[in-house]
Amino acid sequence: xxxxxxxxxxxxxxxxxxxxxTFFNQVTGASQHVGNWPGKxxxxxxxxxxxxxYNVHILDLPGTYSLSAYSEExxxxxxxxxxxxPDVVLNIIDASAIERNLYLTVQLLELEAPLxxxxxxxDVAAKKGFKIDVKRFSEILGVPVIPxxxxxxxxxxxxLSKAVEVALGKIKTSPMKVVYGLEVEKALSKLTEELRxxxxxxxxxxxxxxxxxxxxxxxxxILRKVSxxxxxxxxxxxxxxxxxxxxxxxxxxxxxxIASERYAIINHIVKEVLTVEKEPLVTFGERLDLxxxxxxxxxxxxxxxxxSVFASVFMVGAFLSGLIEHYLSILITPLIPEGSNFIRGFVxxxxxxxxxxxxxxxxxxxxxxxxxxxxxxxxxxxxxxxxMHRIGLHGKAFIPLLLGYGCNVPACLxxxxxxxxxxxxxxxxxxxxxxxxARTIIILSLVGKYLSVYVALxxxxxxxxxxxxxxxxxxxxxxGGPVGLIMEMxxxxxxxxxxxxxETYVRVRELIVIAFPLLIFGSGFVGLLNDLNLLKELSNxxxxxxxxxxxxxxxxxxxxxGILRKELTIAMLAEAAGTMDFNTILTPxxxxxxxxFTIFYIPCIATIIALFKEYGFSKTALIALTNISVAVVVxxxxxIALKSIGF
Numbered sequence: 001x002x003x004x005x006x007x008x009x010x011x012x013x014x015x016x017x018x019x020x021x022t023f024f025n026q027v028t029g030a031s032q033h034v035g036n037w038p039g040k041x042x043x044x045x046x047x048x049x050x051x052x053x054y055n056v057h058i059l060d061l062p063g064t065y066s067l068s069a070y071s072e073e074x075x076x077x078x079x080x081x082x083x084x085x086p087d088v089v090l091n092i093i094d095a096s097a098i099e100r101n102l103y104l105t106v107q108l109l110e111l112e113a114p115l116x117x118x119x120x121x122x123d124v125a126a127k128k129g130f131k132i133d134v135k136r137f138s139e140i141l142g143v144p145v146i147p148x149x150x151x152x153x154x155x156x157x158x159x160l161s162k163a164v165e166v167a168l169g170k171i172k173t174s175p176m177k178v179v180y181g182l183e184v185e186k187a188l189s190k191l192t193e194e195l196r197x198x199x200x201x202x203x204x205x206x207x208x209x210x211x212x213x214x215x216x217x218x219x220x221x222i223l224r225k226v227s228x229x230x231x232x233x234x235x236x237x238x239x240x241x242x243x244x245x246x247x248x249x250x251x252x253x254x255x256x257x258i259a260s261e262r263y264a265i266i267n268h269i270v271k272e273v274l275t276v277e278k279e280p281l282v283t284f285g286e287r288l289d290l291x292x293x294x295x296x297x298x299x300x301x302x303x304x305x306x307x308s309v310f311a312s313v314f315m316v317g318a319f320l321s322g323l324i325e326h327y328l329s330i331l332i333t334p335l336i337p338e339g340s341n342f343i344r345g346f347v348x349x350x351x352x353x354x355x356x357x358x359x360x361x362x363x364x365x366x367x368x369x370x371x372x373x374x375x376x377x378x379x380x381x382x383x384x385x386x387x388m389h390r391i392g393l394h395g396k397a398f399i400p401l402l403l404g405y406g407c408n409v410p411a412c413l414x415x416x417x418x419x420x421x422x423x424x425x426x427x428x429x430x431x432x433x434x435x436x437x438a439r440t441i442i443i444l445s446l447v448g449k450y451l452s453v454y455v456a457l458x459x460x461x462x463x464x465x466x467x468x469x470x471x472x473x474x475x476x477x478x479x480g481g482p483v484g485l486i487m488e489m490x491x492x493x494x495x496x497x498x499x500x501x502x503e504t505y506v507r508v509r510e511l512i513v514i515a516f517p518l519l520i521f522g523s524g525f526v527g528l529l530n531d532l533n534l535l536k537e538l539s540n541x542x543x544x545x546x547x548x549x550x551x552x553x554x555x556x557x558x559x560x561x562g563i564l565r566k567e568l569t570i571a572m573l574a575e576a577a578g579t580m581d582f583n584t585i586l587t588p589x590x591x592x593x594x595x596x597f598t599i600f601y602i603p604c605i606a607t608i609i610a611l612f613k614e615y616g617f618s619k620t621a622l623i624a625l626t627n628i629s630v631a632v633v634v635x636x637x638x639x640i641a642l643k644s645i646g647f
């Protein structure tokens with residue numbers, strides 16, 4: 001008899017690139033929430049769906065290859081399953097690579113989690129000539145196994161239905177016990193018995209046998225937790241003793257012994273359930289893979305793809321933002337009371353939000369999710385990995401960096417693709433120094449118009465040098481090192497437009513909910529300062545920097561407004577100077593120095609909001625202070641250099 005429930009909690013667990021997020025989006029649609037795990041920079045994605053008379057809460061756990069303690073993602077996944085105990089874990093595995101995927105499945109069985117297995121990409125496996133005996137697979141694992149093609153929706157409903165039935169107790173499972181070799185089993189039995197006898201409290205939280213396995217693996221997190229328990233030091237001494245005995249017996253480190261025995265179990269399962277009916281044909285996707293990862297053609301294709309992305313987001317975004325701003329201004333400006341900078345500030349904030357989201361953020365996410373779901377993004381990361389490692393990052397960092405030229409906001413949000421908080425911080429710092437479309441307007445309106453396009457290009461070249469230098473210094477200064485990138489290349493496939501639309505909608509909604517209110521009220525606050533004649537007082541903050549850079553005082557107020565929206569810098573410079581002929585108020589050298597300063601100093605308020613959401617207050621403040629420092633130093637050096645050559 002199963003107990004009645006109204007809410008069922010399902011946790012999705014899987015390796016990366018198995019279709020876990022595709023399944024999640026198919027089931028939840030737009031009814032999902034994206035945030036961060038408490039105290040972590042790892043993304044937390046959860047959704048809600050009505051299934052019959054039940055409310056189903058689905059949590060998309062971070063993609064992970066094991067349940068060890070080597071990364072934040074692994075720690076989050078195993079702690080949620082072990083401590084929060086979801087009603088059922090839906091383990092999604094890639095049917096075309098079941099041997100690799102079963103390593104996580106085996107660890108889920110060790111954790112004694114209520115389990116359902118969804119065998120995704122069964123169509124890809126069939127094309128490779130693989131036939132999987134699903135019934136036998138289910139018998140061996142002792143849990144339901146459902147064949148599925150998540151991208152088309154095939155089997156998705158059945159997988160969800162089986163998960164609900166297991167959670168409710170309508171389906172009784174007999175999960176396979178993971179049995180190791182004789183010597184390891186003896187050690188596990190001894191440790192398990194001691195744990196149950198001497199540490200009953202921790203055994204209420206975690207399965208005793210699983211704790212014993214983790215002690216054998218010398219898992220740092222479990223060693224720490226056991227040592228904090230009364231009598232824990234004795235258990236750790238015992239574990240060290242049996243580890244030494246096993247390593248002497250096998251002649252290998254204990255981690256290798258455990259992993260080897262797990263793979264022996266996995267190999268046995270694979271032999272039972274998988275047959276190769278025919279030699280797989282070389283598919284178009286495999287040919288495309290060879291071409292896009294080629295050491296010559298791959299880079300040429302990458303340049304073409306990234307140029308297209310740049311053109312789509314930057315040029316189309318610039319055109320649309322101008323168009324939208326023009327018509328919104330025509331509609332709204334007449335409604336603003338004369339002389340009310342406070343209300344005008346609110347309106348400017350609203351317009352800024354609209355011309356940020358529609359022209360830049362939506363195209364960014366549509367393109368990003370298309371590249372991700374098609375399978376191209378990992379190839380681009382692979383090609384650029386060596387270059388990015390020089391600054392302490394890996395290849396995936398290139399995508400947000402490039403998109404920063406269109407708009408820093410979605411580029412900062414794109415930092416989530418990095419594996420560690422260290423890499424996310426370095427990448428976020430670099431992105432805020434990339435000249436977005438609005439800062440490009442400043443460069444072109446001053447340097448491009450009054451000097452030459454070659455001087456403008458020289459500023460871009462200087463910017464690249466500074467950005468990568470700052471990134472390298474940060475990479476050398478921050479604790480830790482670059483994470484090795486073991487790339488898994490998912491097969492090329494045509495992305496689902498529905499999935500891309502859902503993912504884009506969720507991200508855009510998230511930005512609107514968080515950024516729009518702050519952007520609008522921030523703009524209104526600046527307008528209020530203007531009404532109270534406090535803006536000039538605030539602009540005095542820039543006075544020391546302006547004196548150092550030999551810039552006229554008229555540039556102070558535009559810099560304050562530039563924090564709100566960078567494209568306001570030129571408009572406010574014209575208003576403050578009372579002329580659009582900037583040649584009369586700035587010398588050629590001052591134009592260059594002013595342009596360089598505006599590239600590097602404090603990010604706009606929308607970017608600051610995105611940074612705050614991703615990194616919290618302290619890291620956002622650190623990035624902003626670094627930006628100011630770099631802006632002053634680089635601009636001052638540029639001023640000295642230009643003076644020395646008589647510019």
